[in-house]
Each structure stands twice: as C-alpha cells, then as structure tokens.
Amino acid sequence: MLTVIIECQDQESELAHTLMALVSGAVEGVISDVVILDNGSRDGTPRLADAAGCRFYARWELKDIITAARGEWLLLVEPGARPNSGWIEEIAEYVALNTAPARFSPSRAHRPSLFRRLGRRCPPLEHGFLLPKQQALSLARTGMRSADLVSGLSSKALSSELVPARALKGSRMGTAV
Template identity: 65%
Template sequence: MLTVIMECRDQEPELAQTLSVLVAGAVEGLVSDVIVLDHGSKDGSSFVADAAGCRFYQQWDMKDLLGTARGEWLLLVEPGARLTQGWIDEVAEYVALNKMPARFSESRAYRLPLYRRLTRSRPPLENGLLLPKRQAQTLVRSGMDLRDLANGHKPRRLTSEIIPSWVAREARR
C-alpha cells in the first residue's frame, strides 16, 4: 500500500529512529516496503537498513526505482523524522479516499521559535510528503533526487504530526 523512501549519508542513528517508527505501520499492513538511498555513508547505515528489512541502494536511477516500489503511494521522509501517534490510521484513510499529495503537520512540541521559522528556508521534505506513485512516475527525470521530486507540489495538510529531522540532528550534537 505504501512505500517509504529516504535518502541518507552518515545518518545511522537518525535512520534507526525513523525506521523504528515505521515498524508499527508495517505490522498494520500499511507500509509494504522501505527504500533507503545512500550517498556514500561510511557509518553503519547499510547495517541498520538491512536489519530492518529495507532495500538499500548506493547507486540508482529514480525512474527504475519508482517502478520497483511495491506500494501505490510513496512516503518521502528524511532520516531522523518521526511520525507521531495516530499517523497510521490517518494515512490509511487518506490514501483510500484521495489522489492528491499531502504533508504532515509540524509537531507543536518541536517548533522552532517564530523568528527562526520566518528567516530560514525549509527543506522540502521537512514535513514529509505522501504522494501517489503514478504521479511521481510522471514527474521523475533522470538524475533527480527526492528533494527535486518533493518540490512544486501543493499538498494538503494532514492532522498527524511529524517531529522533523533537525530535532534528531541537534540531539546528536
């Protein structure tokens, strides 16, 4: 039903955090597979992905990759991002009733101060992106990465919250 795709580079702890949240979605039958795209990690990212049953690629073509995705919907997230309680039911209902992309709501518990929110540029995957695989396949071009694929959408906002990946990065410092 849902294929999760993440890109990483030396983000072993962040990858483990995100994968641990996705386990419940796999148990409920929502998450059918997880794909981890690696940009030359020198840490244990490949071991974490392998232990979690993910497909791990160090070289890929996005068009071919999307063709092998098992789910009819894609969830693009950053390693370190964590979906909060209730996401499984909401996403299952959303994909059953909609055809438009969606993003998660920013976690109220982990919001940046207003000034920092206004003055910094947001990464396109900070709040994740849920989109139909067919739509992604029509947009994908050679050499494209997940951030390129995430740009240019006017997604709906889900009520389920996501704890952004910057929280995990700052905790590691």
C-alpha cells in the same frame, strides 16, 4: 499500500530512529516496503538497512526506484524524522479517499521560534511528503534526488504530526530547536 523512501548519507543513527517509528506501520499493513537510497555512506547505514529488512541502493536512479516500489503511494521522509501517534490510521484513510499529495503537520512540540521560522525556508521533505506512485513516476527525471521530486508541489496538510529530523539533531547537540 505504501512505500517509504528515505535518502541518506552517513546518517545511521538518524535512520535507526526513523525506522523504529515506522515499525508499527509495517505491522498494521500500511507500509509494504521501505527503500533506503544511499549517497555514499561510510558508516553502518548499509548494515542497518539490511538488518531492518529494507531495500538498500548504493547506486540508484529515482525513476527506477519508483517503478520498483511495491506501494501505490510513496512516503518520502528524511532520516531522523518520526511520525507521531495516529499517523497509521490517518494515512490509511487518506490514501483510500484522496489522490492529491499530502504532508504531515509540523510537530507543535518541535516548532522553531517565530524568529527562526521567518528567516528560513522549509526543506521539501521536512514534514514528509505523501504522493501517488503514478504522479511520482510522471515527475521523476534522470539524476533527480527525492527532495527535487516534491519541490514546488502543492499538498494538503494531514492532521498527524511529524517530528522533523532537525529535532533529533538539536537534541543530540544539546541545543534548542
């Protein structure tokens, strides 16, 4: 049903947090496979991906990855991002009834201050991005990164929230987000 794609580089700890949050989706049968696209990590990212049963690519072309995806829908997330409770049911219902891309809602508990939100552009994958495999295939180009694939695309907002990767970084550095 759903292939999760995570692009990373030297983010072993962040990736572990995301993979732990996705386990319930795999158990429920919503996630058919998880793909890790590595950009030259020198940490334990390859070992973690292998231990978690993910497909790991050190050299990759996004169109080839999308073609090989088992799911008919793709969920692109940043390492460190974690969906909150209720996401499994909502995603399953959404992909059964819709064809348009969607994003998670920003986590209310991890929302930056208004001042910070005004001065910052949201990265394309900060709230994850859910899109049909066929649409992704039509958009994919040689040398493209996963964030480039969804940049500028309109999407519906899901009611389920996603704790952004930056929240994990902020808590590890002891700063507020």
